[in-house]
Amino acid sequence: MADRRQLIPLLIWVLFVALAFAWLTAKIPIRSDLSLFLPVGSSPVEKVMQQKLREGVASRLILIGIEGGTLKQRAEASRPLRQALLKLEYFERVENGTVESLQVDPLLFEYRYLLGKKSEAALFTDQGLAQALDRRMQELTAPYPSPFKHQLPQDPTAAYPALLKQWLPPFQPNSVQGVWFSADQQRALLIAETEAKGMEIDSQQQALDVIRQQLSEIDSSGQLKLQVSGPGAFAVHSREVIRSESTLLSVMSSAAIILILLLVYRSLRITILAAMPLITAMLAGSCTVGLLFGELHGITLAFGITLLGVTIDYPVHLFSHLKKDEPALQGLMRIWPTLRMGVVTTCIGYLVMATTDFRGLSQLGVFTIGGLLAGALCTRLLLPRLMGAGWQLTISTGVGQIPRLSRLPANVMLGVGLCSLLFLFMQPASIWQDDMSSMSALPKRLLELDREMRVQLNAPEAGHLIILHDSDLETVLQQAEGLERGLEDLVESQAIAGFNLASNYLPSLKRQLERRTALPSDAQLKSNLEQALTSHRFRSNLFDPFLQDVAAARNLKPLELKQLTETSVGQQLINLLSQESDEWFLMIPLYGVNNPSAIEQLTIQANDSSARYLQLGEEGKRMVIGFREGIFSRIGWGVLAMLLLLSISLKSGRSALLVLLPVLLAVTSTVGLLVLLGEMLTIFHLVALMLVVGIGIDYSLFFNRQEMSKEDGQRTFHALVVCAISTATVFTILASSEIPVLHAIGLTTAIGVVGSFIASMLLARQFGTTVE
Amino acid sequence: MRSLPYNLVILFLLLTAAIQASAAEWNHMELAMLLATPEGSEQHYTETKELAFLETSVVSQGRLVFTPPDQLVKQVEKPDVSRYEITDDTMTISRPGEANQVISIDAHPLLRAFIDTLRAVLTGDLKSLEHHYSLKLTGTRSAWQLHLSPLDSQLSALVESLIINGQDKQIKQMITQEQGGDRTTLTLHGNGG
Numbered sequence: 001m002a003d004r005r006q007l008i009p010l011l012i013w014v015l016f017v018a019l020a021f022a023w024l025t026a027k028i029p030i031r032s033d034l035s036l037f038l039p040v041g042s043s044p045v046e047k048v049m050q051q052k053l054r055e056g057v058a059s060r061l062i063l064i065g066i067e068g069g070t071l072k073q074r075a076e077a078s079r080p081l082r083q084a085l086l087k088l089e090y091f092e093r094v095e096n097g098t099v100e101s102l103q104v105d106p107l108l109f110e111y112r113y114l115l116g117k118k119s120e121a122a123l124f125t126d127q128g129l130a131q132a133l134d135r136r137m138q139e140l141t142a143p144y145p146s147p148f149k150h151q152l153p154q155d156p157t158a159a160y161p162a163l164l165k166q167w168l169p170p171f172q173p174n175s176v177q178g179v180w181f182s183a184d185q186q187r188a189l190l191i192a193e194t195e196a197k198g199m200e201i202d203s204q205q206q207a208l209d210v211i212r213q214q215l216s217e218i219d220s221s222g223q224l225k226l227q228v229s230g231p232g233a234f235a236v237h238s239r240e241v242i243r244s245e246s247t248l249l250s251v252m253s254s255a256a257i258i259l260i261l262l263l264v265y266r267s268l269r270i271t272i273l274a275a276m277p278l279i280t281a282m283l284a285g286s287c288t289v290g291l292l293f294g295e296l297h298g299i300t301l302a303f304g305i306t307l308l309g310v311t312i313d314y315p316v317h318l319f320s321h322l323k324k325d326e327p328a329l330q331g332l333m334r335i336w337p338t339l340r341m342g343v344v345t346t347c348i349g350y351l352v353m354a355t356t357d358f359r360g361l362s363q364l365g366v367f368t369i370g371g372l373l374a375g376a377l378c379t380r381l382l383l384p385r386l387m388g389a390g391w392q393l394t395i396s397t398g399v400g401q402i403p404r405l406s407r408l409p410a411n412v413m414l415g416v417g418l419c420s421l422l423f424l425f426m427q428p429a430s431i432w433q434d435d436m437s438s439m440s441a442l443p444k445r446l447l448e449l450d451r452e453m454r455v456q457l458n459a460p461e462a463g464h465l466i467i468l469h470d471s472d473l474e475t476v477l478q479q480a481e482g483l484e485r486g487l488e489d490l491v492e493s494q495a496i497a498g499f500n501l502a503s504n505y506l507p508s509l510k511r512q513l514e515r516r517t518a519l520p521s522d523a524q525l526k527s528n529l530e531q532a533l534t535s536h537r538f539r540s541n542l543f544d545p546f547l548q549d550v551a552a553a554r555n556l557k558p559l560e561l562k563q564l565t566e567t568s569v570g571q572q573l574i575n576l577l578s579q580e581s582d583e584w585f586l587m588i589p590l591y592g593v594n595n596p597s598a599i600e601q602l603t604i605q606a607n608d609s610s611a612r613y614l615q616l617g618e619e620g621k622r623m624v625i626g627f628r629e630g631i632f633s634r635i636g637w638g639v640l641a642m643l644l645l646l647s648i649s650l651k652s653g654r655s656a657l658l659v660l661l662p663v664l665l666a667v668t669s670t671v672g673l674l675v676l677l678g679e680m681l682t683i684f685h686l687v688a689l690m691l692v693v694g695i696g697i698d699y700s701l702f703f704n705r706q707e708m709s710k711e712d713g714q715r716t717f718h719a720l721v722v723c724a725i726s727t728a729t730v731f732t733i734l735a736s737s738e739i740p741v742l743h744a745i746g747l748t749t750a751i752g753v754v755g756s757f758i759a760s761m762l763l764a765r766q767f768g769t770t771v772e
Numbered sequence: 773m774r775s776l777p778y779n780l781v782i783l784f785l786l787l788t789a790a791i792q793a794s795a796a797e798w799n800h801m802e803l804a805m806l807l808a809t810p811e812g813s814e815q816h817y818t819e820t821k822e823l824a825f826l827e828t829s830v831v832s833q834g835r836l837v838f839t840p841p842d843q844l845v846k847q848v849e850k851p852d853v854s855r856y857e858i859t860d861d862t863m864t865i866s867r868p869g870e871a872n873q874v875i876s877i878d879a880h881p882l883l884r885a886f887i888d889t890l891r892a893v894l895t896g897d898l899k900s901l902e903h904h905y906s907l908k909l910t911g912t913r914s915a916w917q918l919h920l921s922p923l924d925s926q927l928s929a930l931v932e933s934l935i936i937n938g939q940d941k942q943i944k945q946m947i948t949q950e951q952g953g954d955r956t957t958l959t960l961h962g963n964g965g
Binding site (some may be wrong): 147537 | 821823824825826827828830832846852854856861863865867876877878881884885886887953
């Protein structure tokens with residue numbers, strides 16, 4: 001009978017686990033794209049910026065370096081690698097400095113006089129034409145072949161080559177043997193633009209694998225070494241690192257917990273029972289996120305499982321508090337009010353996280369709340385039924401003794417807290433690290449490599465841009481043209497090294513029409529040309545096609561975006577323009593920025609335009625700070641809500657304060673200690689502090705339990721010692737990680753848990769809220 | 773047995789004829805050895821360009837200086853002054869009153885092929901010429917002609933053939949026949965400072 005009473009709940013639980021697992025694997029996709037863990041901006045400009053960050057060209061670039069072997073081997077691997085990659089669908093564009101044999105695009109050739117900057121009226125005067133013909137004569141008689149020779153009769157002013165030159169990227173890297181190389185020639189360089197967005201980690205992974213595989217096929221010597229960098233490569237690497245680290249750390253943590261439980265309770269069955277709330281919590285957390293968000297992020301899962309480690313505490317409380325021969329349910333009911341209050345208070349802490357704009361963090365909050373509630377329910381409903389009556393747990397008596405330490409005055413703890421607060425206020429510099437890179441999971445070495453390759457390739461830093469927007473494309477293009485002179489002045493004064501303007505590819509209709517009107521009439525051009533030809537020996541009638549082309553250009557309808565996007569320059573243009581709902585955004589990337597305030601000045605002076613100067617680093621910082629401040633105010637509300645809830649449950653505001661005080665002291669001391677250790681605080685430290693608050697309240701509630709007998713007190717102490725040791729062990733393991741995020745959470749929580757334990761114990765005893 | 777001396781005579785005649793023939797029909801190897809000059813050279817030249825676009829041909833004069841292993845300078849003196857200097861990967865163009873223009877040769881495959889040809893001819897590097905052209909040598913040692921037809925499609929789209937006329941180790945003339953009828957004739961006048 002006893003067996004059946006235990007079997008049914010066990011079967012129900014197994015059924016729940018199986019169903020939840022099946023539903024999750026079948027219906028809920030696990031996302032790996034990192035953008036979820038970037039804060040969401042609120043203004044339209046912020047949104048476009050983030051979209052560019054996530055999907056723009058900059059995010060799709062893979063910087064490729066070939067090292068090792070001889071110079072010749074590196075140069076000769078670069079060419080076939082480019083050819084091989086271009087054949088694959090993963091890449092939009094692969095460049096290594098090779099100049100393609102010249103293809104004349106008929107559409108662009110036809111529109112050369114409307115698109116080219118160098119088609120002012122002065123070009124078509126007799127003097128202008130004579131000068132142009134001098135140039136052409138020089139080219140014809142040069143000791144090397146001119147690729148534009150065939151176009152000479154149609155294009156004696158070389159408007160088309162000028163147009164192609166106008167469209168060249170602002171910078172070209174160092175070239176050796178016809179391919180890009182670093183200045184020291186040790187690294188051959190290529191840039192590949194992937195089809196997939198930078199944050200689509202699986203596709204990026206495939207692209208990287210393909211590059212690696214192609215190079216190893218080309219490199220018969222096996223001496224060449226591949227280096228890859230860029231946002232996509234970073235994302236892939238982060239995922240790999242987080243995955244392998246999380247796996248290793250969770251294996252180590254699990255082993256540690258199992259070992260601790262076995263040592264303390266000397267029972268395999270108890271150890272297995274202790275794991276059930278944790279398993280329930282993980283599945284329930286995943287299901288809650290799945291139901292609310294329709295998807296689950298891999299990082300949410302990894303962090304969430306860490307945060308749910310607390311649910312191990314629930315069965316520990318139950319086991320440690322059980323008296324000899326006491327039915328499990330009866331034992332549980334003695335501690336249940338305290339346990340329940342702890343769970344609810346902790347959930348309020350995570351509610352703060354769940355309501356942030358940070359989609360990843362809000363998933364994490366929801367995950368944890370769902371998990372904690374389920375873990376507590378499992379402890380309440382399932383464990384007592386499975387355990388039945390007659391459990392005899394051997395509690396090693398040594399642990400049961402409350403140490404003399406507790407008689408130390410609580411003033412020590414108060415003093416530590418106050419000192420810490422004072423220390424924090426006296427910090428000369430900010431204790432916060434607001435760089436976006438603080439969110440990065442990458443080792444410094446990779447960031448160094450990226451910076452190095454970016455400099456060598458003269459790739460746009462993606463750090464600085466001017467953004468224009470309007471509902472009308474024409475207006476945006478005109479505004480861009482309005483900025484051109486100012487930007488050229490900035491280049492002149494070396495405030496910037498270069499810029500890339502969309503109107504350079506697609507002039508506004510207005511500008512195109514201006515150029516069209518400036519074209520000379522047939523008779524005028526003919527007479528000017530005849531004048532210019534007198535001093536040259538070009539064959540008569542040679543330039544008739546030129547006269548016809550100019551005449552035709554005077555009747556051209558201005559070129560539109562749609563026509564241009566289908567040409568070879570279309571890709572470049574698409575990267576500079578984007579349409580969000582009904583608004584056009586035009587991005588002007590800036591290169592080599594030396595003087596940001598001069599740029600700021602320019603955008604302010606352009607008062608009738610929508611120009612806004614964005615520094616992505618600064619903007620990112622601003623967003624991180626804004627987000628942090630948001631979290632702070634939420635934490636404030638969270639603490640108030642906790643206080644209110646505790647006051648109601650404990651029926652006394654003073655008791656509620658007494659429960660919260662040690663936790664707040666522990667948090668303050670933790671922050672002080674972290675700063676003392678030289679840690680720069682990030683959002684992840686804040687997240688970990690929320691976890692500390694949750695655990696700390698739990699400890700404090702148990703230490704402050706009203707209805708404790710002496711034996712009960714010893715059992716509580718035993719339970720809390722086991723909880724604190726296991727939690728501190730798990731998070732110390734996490735703190736050993738090289739990944740900044742894991743390290744931050746681990747270190748903060750480990751210190752915080754120990755601090756909370758000591759503070760709650762000292763203060764509870766000292767203020768003597770009815771012990772014995 | 774009587775026929776033996778007669779047969780020997782025939783054999784001897786055949787052999788000498790063969791030897792003579794091989795002496796007259798001298799080969800690429802010999803030309804290469806002849807042309808290979810370890811020291812540099814400096815020569816006056818006259819260049820005539822006959823171009824379809826122009827009413828009359830263009831004649832220019834100047835000096836061609838080659839410094840081993842790879843520096844090549846074409847100094848145009850008449851009718852205008854300009855200077856083209858080629859070292860390894862770069863070509864520097866200087867014209868009076870203008871900023872120097874530096875071009876990476878390797879970035880332009882066509883230019884690369886063109887300059888390699890010129891350099892290979894001047895150093896007698898027929899091996900590298902054979903990579904880009906099919907070669908045909910005719911004439912005698914004292915009046916030889918090397919005919920080059922491009923193998924590479926990019927080059928042959930522009931250049932139909934190259935003809936080099938020489939006497940002993942001296943290149944006398946290099947004719948570039950472009951597709952479409954344009955022709956450049958470069959005549960070298962031997963050493964001179």
